[in-house]
Amino acid sequence: KPQEKPKDSGKVTITKTFDFAGEEIKVTKEVDSNSKEAKSFLKQQEKLQSAAPASLPTVSGVKRPSGMSSLLGKISAKKQKMSTLEKSKLDWENFKEEEGIVEELAIHNRGKDGYIERKAFLERVDHRQFEIERDIRLSRMKP
Numbered sequence: 001k002p003q004e005k006p007k008d009s010g011k012v013t014i015t016k017t018f019d020f021a022g023e024e025i026k027v028t029k030e031v032d033s034n035s036k037e038a039k040s041f042l043k044q045q046e047k048l049q050s051a052a053p054a055s056l057p058t059v060s061g062v063k064r065p066s067g068m069s070s071l072l073g074k075i076s077a078k079k080q081k082m083s084t085l086e087k088s089k090l091d092w093e094n095f096k097e098e099e100g101i102v103e104e105l106a107i108h109n110r111g112k113d114g115y116i117e118r119k120a121f122l123e124r125v126d127h128r129q130f131e132i133e134r135d136i137r138l139s140r141m142k143p
Contacts, residue, residue: 012038018082025082027090 010033018025031038082090096102109116 010034012041014038014041017079018086019079020082020087024079025087025090 011030012033013028013030014037015026015028018027096105108114111117
């Protein structure tokens, strides 16, 4: 179940539990309290707290949840499944943070030899070439 721990610095810590290959994986993310994700998370927490009414006591004094609320509790208690791709991304982010190579990777990828920069350059060139060819085709059609 997601949990939050508000801090003084205006950040909200969101902890989500996922099911991956039979294991319980907890993902903790710290976001700004004004962000859309934090607001939706806090709204969800309020709904969970207000949707869990107190159970009615029975004759023997043992509390049993009502039929509808127990079904809703079971449905919401299911952990979300995590795909292999999401798990790999999470592991890579954790590795970068542990090794302290986040800035180094960002600097390398921004450089002339960076893969992302090269792909963006090739995409811009392809788009410009398409525009030139389109203009030529349109100019030939108008006479």
